[in-house]
Structures are given as C-alpha cells and as structure tokens.
Amino acid sequence: MAFVKAGRADVITRPCPPTKRALAWHSMDPRPLPRPNALTAPYWEACRRGELTVQRCRSCGRRVHLPEPVCPHCGGTDLPYEAVSGHGRVHTFSVVHRAFLPGFAIPYVIAWIDLEEGVRAFGGIVGDIAPDDVRIGLPVRVRFDDLPGFGHIPNWRPA
Amino acid sequence: MQGFSGKAAVAGVGMTDLSRHSGRTELQLAVEAARHAIDEAGQRPDAILGYHLGDSAPVIHVARELRIELGWHNEIYGGGTQCASILGDAAMLIDAGLARTVLVYRALNGRSGRRMNTLSLKLGEGVEEQFTHPYGLAGPVQQFALAAQRYLHHTGLTEEHLCAVVRGSRTHAVANPRALRREVEDYWASPMVASPLRRADCCQETDGACALVITSADRAPAAPRVHAVVRGGGPGASAMDRTDDVTRIFSSHVAGPLFAAAGMTPADVDVALLYDAYSWLVPRQLEDFGLCARADLAATLHDGLATVNPHGGLLSEGYVHGLNNVAEAVRQLRGDGVNQVPGAEVALCTGFGGSYGSAAILVRPGTGR
Ligand SMILES: [Zn+2]
Numbered sequence: 001m002a003f004v005k006a007g008r009a010d011v012i013t014r015p016c017p018p019t020k021r022a023l024a025w026h027s028m029d030p031r032p033l034p035r036p037n038a039l040t041a042p043y044w045e046a047c048r049r050g051e052l053t054v055q056r057c058r059s060c061g062r063r064v065h066l067p068e069p070v071c072p073h074c075g076g077t078d079l080p081y082e083a084v085s086g087h088g089r090v091h092t093f094s095v096v097h098r099a100f101l102p103g104f105a106i107p108y109v110i111a112w113i114d115l116e117e118g119v120r121a122f123g124g125i126v127g128d129i130a131p132d133d134v135r136i137g138l139p140v141r142v143r144f145d146d147l148p149g150f151g152h153i154p155n156w157r158p159a
Numbered sequence: 160m161q162g163f164s165g166k167a168a169v170a171g172v173g174m175t176d177l178s179r180h181s182g183r184t185e186l187q188l189a190v191e192a193a194r195h196a197i198d199e200a201g202q203r204p205d206a207i208l209g210y211h212l213g214d215s216a217p218v219i220h221v222a223r224e225l226r227i228e229l230g231w232h233n234e235i236y237g238g239g240t241q242c243a244s245i246l247g248d249a250a251m252l253i254d255a256g257l258a259r260t261v262l263v264y265r266a267l268n269g270r271s272g273r274r275m276n277t278l279s280l281k282l283g284e285g286v287e288e289q290f291t292h293p294y295g296l297a298g299p300v301q302q303f304a305l306a307a308q309r310y311l312h313h314t315g316l317t318e319e320h321l322c323a324v325v326r327g328s329r330t331h332a333v334a335n336p337r338a339l340r341r342e343v344e345d346y347w348a349s350p351m352v353a354s355p356l357r358r359a360d361c362c363q364e365t366d367g368a369c370a371l372v373i374t375s376a377d378r379a380p381a382a383p384r385v386h387a388v389v390r391g392g393g394p395g396a397s398a399m400d401r402t403d404d405v406t407r408i409f410s411s412h413v414a415g416p417l418f419a420a421a422g423m424t425p426a427d428v429d430v431a432l433l434y435d436a437y438s439w440l441v442p443r444q445l446e447d448f449g450l451c452a453r454a455d456l457a458a459t460l461h462d463g464l465a466t467v468n469p470h471g472g473l474l475s476e477g478y479v480h481g482l483n484n485v486a487e488a489v490r491q492l493r494g495d496g497v498n499q500v501p502g503a504e505v506a507l508c509t510g511f512g513g514s515y516g517s518a519a520i521l522v523r524p525g526t527g528r
Contacts, residue, residue: 034289066290066400092309092405094301095354104295112305112399120400124294136312153293 031103033150039067042081048151052142053081054119065119086142087159088113091120095131107131113140113156127157161420163247163254164386169521170260170379171200171372172486177339177477180271181366186216188368189266190224196262197225200372200379206231206258208248210241210480214273215266231258239434240390240409241265242481243510244517247388249373259375265482266368274364287400299436300361303513304353306396307439310406311355314453316442316460318355322346323460324438325359325474330463332471335497337483339363340475360438365477369486380524383492383506387421388519389413395514402514408440409516410447410509417507418449421520425449427528428466428520429503430491432484434511435472444509448518470497481510485519492523504528 036044046053054065059076063084070077093111096104109125111134125134126143139159144152173195175181175188189209197204204227207218211234222229231252235241242265249261267273296302311317325346332338340363349359376384395407418424425448433444442460445451445467451459470476470487477483488506490496496503504526510517522528 031295032292034293036289037286040286040289066287068286072401092305092312092399094304094308094356095351096295096301096304097351097353098300099295100297100301101292101295108295110291110294110296110301110305112405122290122294122296122400136309147293150293155294 029103029148031147032101033147034153039069043067044151046081046083047144047154050144050152051083052086052154053083054115054117054121055079056082063117063119065115065121084115084117088115088121088140088156090125090134090136090138090140090156092136093125093134095134109134111156121154124155125157126155129158160422161387163250165384166376167250167253167373167385168376168379168382168524169246169371169385169489170202170374170382171196171198172489173197173199173370174337174479174483174486175368177337177365177367177479177483178270179339179366181268184216185214185266185268185272185368186220186224188268188366189216189221189264189370192266192368192370193221193225193262193264196370196372200260200374202260202372202374202378203227204260204262204372205229206252206261208233208235208245208261208263210235210237210245210265211267212236212238214268221262221264227262238512239436239481240510240512240516242434242485242517243508243519244388244390246373246385246485246519246521247390247517250385250388253373253375260378261373262370263373263482264368264370265480267480268366269478270364270366272366300356301353303396303437304356305399306406306408307355307437310439310443313406314442314456316457320442320457320460321355321360321438323463324435324441327460327463328435328468328471328474331469331498332475335470335476338471338476339365340471356437356439362436362473362478365479367477367479369479369482371482371486371489376524382524383489383521384524386520386522386528387417388517389417389420390517391416392513392515397513397515406443407514408443408447409511409514410444410518412514413516413518414448417518417520423505423520427505428507429505430469430488430496430500430507431467432488432506432508433467433472434481434484434509434516435468435474436478436511438474440511441467448507465498466500469500484508488521492521
C-alpha cells in the first residue's frame with residue numbers, strides 16, 4: 001500500500017511486539033488513531049506516501065510545526081506543507097513504563113525531535129536501540145510504520 | 160505594591176482527612192473542610208470561590224449545605240495554576256468591597272473518582288493530540304517527564320538528586336499526621352512510570368478537600384495577610400513543539416513580577432511552599448524564585464531544605480491541587496505548622512500548571528513587612 005519515496009524515508013511495516021495484540025486483527029489494534037482535520041489532512045496524506053512534511057509560511061518563509069492555521073511568527077495564513085529531510089536529533093525523551101492509553105507494549109520511548117530544518121517533531125524512538133540507550137542529542141532519522149486502521153505514521157530510529 | 164496588598168487575611172484553614180478512597184461525595188468533603196475553616200476563622204462567609212476540573216462540588220450546593228446567604232460566587236475552571244492566585248481573587252473582592260469574607264475551596268475524589276493521569280493538557284483546539292496520542296503520550300506525568308529529562312540534562316542533576324528531593328519530602332512528612340506517605344521508602348525500588356520519573360517522584364492522586372476563609376485584615380488582625388499575588392505564564396513546558404526551553408515552567412515567568420509586586424527579594428522568604436507535583440519541580444522553582452543558584456542545587460538538595468515544604472508537600476502529604484500547600488503556608492506564619500520554621504514571617508506559595516501558573520506571598524502581620 002505505501003511505498004518508499006527514494007532517498008527520503010524508509011517505509012516498513014511495524015513489527016508487532018510479542019504481546020497478545022500481535023494476534024489481534026489489525027482493525028482491533030486499540031492504539032489511538034490520528035484524527036486528521038482540514039488543517040492536518042495534508043500532513044497525514046504525505047505520511048501515507050512515506051513523506052515527512054511540515055508547513056512553511058509563504059509570507060516569512062519560516063517553518064511551522066505542529067501545524068497551525070496562522071503563522072505564529074508573522075500572522076501569515078498561507079502555510080503549505082513541504083517535504084523535509086527526516087533527519088534530526090533527540091531533544092528530549094522518556095522511556096514509558098506505564099501506559100495510560102491502550103495498546104502499547106511497555107517499555108516504549110517517546111521523544112521530541114529537533115529536525116535539521118529547525119522545527120520540533122514528536123514520535124516514538126524505534127528500531128535497533130534499547131530504550132535505556134536513548135540519549136538527548138542522539139541523531140535519528142524518520143521511519144514510517146504502519147498503524148493498522150490508519151496507515152503510516154512517522155517514528156524515529158537511530159541514524 | 161498591589162492595591163489589595165495587606166487588606167485581606169487568611170483567617171482560617173480547614174481540611175478533611177486525605178485518603179485514596181474517601182467513600183464520600185465531593186460535596187460532603189467540601190462542606191467538611193469549609194466548616195473547619197469557618198470555625199477557625201470565626202467569620203461567616205458571604206462569598207464563595209472554588210476551582211475545579213469538572214470534578215468538584217458546585218459552589219451553590221456548598222452554600223446551601225452551609226446555609227450561606229450567597230453574594231459573590233464563582234467557579235474557576237483550572238487545577239494547580241489556581242491555588243495561589245485564588246488568594247488574589249479573594250483579596251480583590253474584599254478590597255473592592257464586593258465581599259466581606261470569602262470561602263475558597265477545592266474538593267476532589269482524585270483517586271477513587273475522576274483521575275488526573277490521562278487528563279489532557281492540550282492548549283488551543285486539540286490539534287496536538289493527533290500528533291502525540293498515537294505514540295502513547297497521554298497525561299501530565301509523561302509530558303512533564305519529557306521536561307524533566309531535559310532539565311536533568313541542562314543542569315547536570317541526576318536521579319540521585321530527584322531521590323534527595325523525595326527523601327527530603329518523606330522525612331518532613333514523618334511528623335505530619337495528615338500525610339498519605341509518611342515512610343522513607345527505598346526510592347530505587349519505586350517503579351519507573353516515565354523516565355526519569357518514578358512513582359515516588361510523582362504526587363499521589365488523593366481524595367480530600369481543603370478550604371480557606373479569607374476576610375478583611377481588620378476583621379482578623381492576627382491572621383496572615385495576602386501580601387502579593389501574581390498569575391501568568393508563557394513559552395515552555397506547556398507547548399514543547401515551539402519553545403526554546405521545554406524545561407521552563409510557570410515560575411520562570413512569575414518570579415520576577417511576584418517579587419516586584421511584593422517589594423521583596425528572595426532573601427525575604429522564610430518558608431517556601433512549592434508546588435511539588437513532581438520532584439524535579441522543586442529544584443526548578445528553587446532556581447527560578449532565586450532561593451538557590453543552579454551551581455548550588457546539588458549540594459542543597461543533598462543536605463535537605465528545612466524551609467521548603469516542611470510538611471512534606473504534595474509529594475507526601477497529598478494532592479488537593481495545591482491548596483493544601485497554601486494552608487500550610489498559613490499555619491507556618493501562625494506558628495502552628497508541621498516542622499515549624501522558627502519565626503517564619505514571609506511565606507511563598509506557588510501554583511503550577513506547566514508553563515502557566517501563579518504565586519503568592521503571605522506575611523505575618525505586625526512584623527513591619
Ligand atoms: Zn510567517
């Protein structure tokens with residue numbers, strides 16, 4: 001369904017952790033799904049194409065993320081989404097040992113990522129790293145994982 | 160100096176037992192705490208203010224139970240940010256002549272009823288949740304764990320120092336019969352909730368109520384006065400997507416205005432009731448309020464602070480959304496606090512809600528402050 005946009009990001013299916021939910025049908029994955037609205041729909045559509053995009057203000061040229069209807073820097077209202085490199089560093093993180101939402105296998109890592117382009121993105125730290133080895137400053141790269149019932153969402157893996 | 164400075168006094172405080180399962184309604188809890196506070200004050204309220212997150216007893220029900228002929232009354236939607244600034248709301252009503260005596264309360268079944276742990280702290284229109292919920296970020300503990308991790312990174316503090324904060328809190332609470340956590344447990348055995356925060360680093364959701372009776376200073380000449388109150392906030396931990404410093408909390412925004420309004424400096428503070436919903440908020444506020452320089456934090460936390468949350472704070476006494484810390488500030492200024500700070504004349508109390516919040520200075524009358 002999704003495909004790799006060459007040189008941009010790797011798209012792989014999410015390896016199911018060894019929990020009972022690995023046995024569940026995809027449609028029964030209890031994790032919350034993103035609920036796109038008019039503002040954010042283009043972002044999630046790009047994710048489905050394996051592309052990470054953030055808004056860029058036509059008036060002042062600055063990037064804006066998380067999405068805003070109005071530029072917080074200049075008040076501009078034309079903020080189209082543009083592709084970004086998908087490279088960044090961990091700004092801060094937490095290894096979660098007690099989940100307050102259904103469907104998450106503990107421990108898992110959540111993080112704010114400083115993107116090369118100067119905005120901050122959120123996501124999980126996944127891939128070939130133990131949760132306790134995650135550090136502030138760790139170079140990471142976007143990875144799209146399938147969230148059953150929704151499509152691809154960006155996560156972060158060690159670069 | 161603020162117009163209401165010195166015009167209003169906290170004439171009485173009241174609390175219910177704090178527990179994990181009150182078995183009572185929020186209304187019953189509110190009324191019991193209010194009766195204690197009214198008895199202590201010896202003044203009948205003609206106005207009531209409460210704050211809540213949709214989880215408390217309505218003001219008019221409290222008035223009916225207490226047979227108060229209600230004048231000015233209001234319910235403020237909010238949590239920890241309100242606990243200090245509501246003193247200002249009450250003082251303004253009194254100074255303006257809109258009320259003689261104001262009952263302030265917070266009541267909640269925070270453990271057995273509606274719990275905080277998944278409460279959304281979203282700002283704006285909720286766009287943020289679709290970017291965080293799918294990754295398993297929900298609720299204040301995880302959000303403020305992210306800030307705490309960065310704070311440790313910034314300051315060079317470690318989990319050893321968080322341990323020292325918790326140990327200090329528990330050590331104080333041993334002498335506090337109201338406290339829910341009165342034993343100095345093995346910090347390192349406490350389960351991690353969201354690194355670097357263990358269960359022991361987080362205040363405990365609590366059932367209970369706290370009430371204050373605030374009246375004009377001339378009606379309660381010996382009671383602690385509301386000297387200065389500020390409320391504000393800005394960039395920081397409440398919007399981590401677009402702030403230079405995700406570790407910034409309310410205190411870095413309100414500390415300067417508070418001391419300016421009070422005509423005081425940090426050296427004037429005798430006892431500090433800091434909103435310690437999480438252990439790391441203590442060093443962060445010590446820095447922001449000028450009570451300890453960053454370079455001295457490690458040694459200061461290790462040695463313990465007799466003048467900070469002497470009753471054990473929210474971490475150990477319990478969590479009545481900060482109002483129980485304000486009640487202890489009042490007791491400390493009257494001289495009947497837990498681990499009483501000798502001769503305390505000036506108390507700081509604070510209300511946290513991420514990078515928004517409030518702070519107040521109370522003073523003992525007759526000391527020339
Ligand atoms: Zn702009």
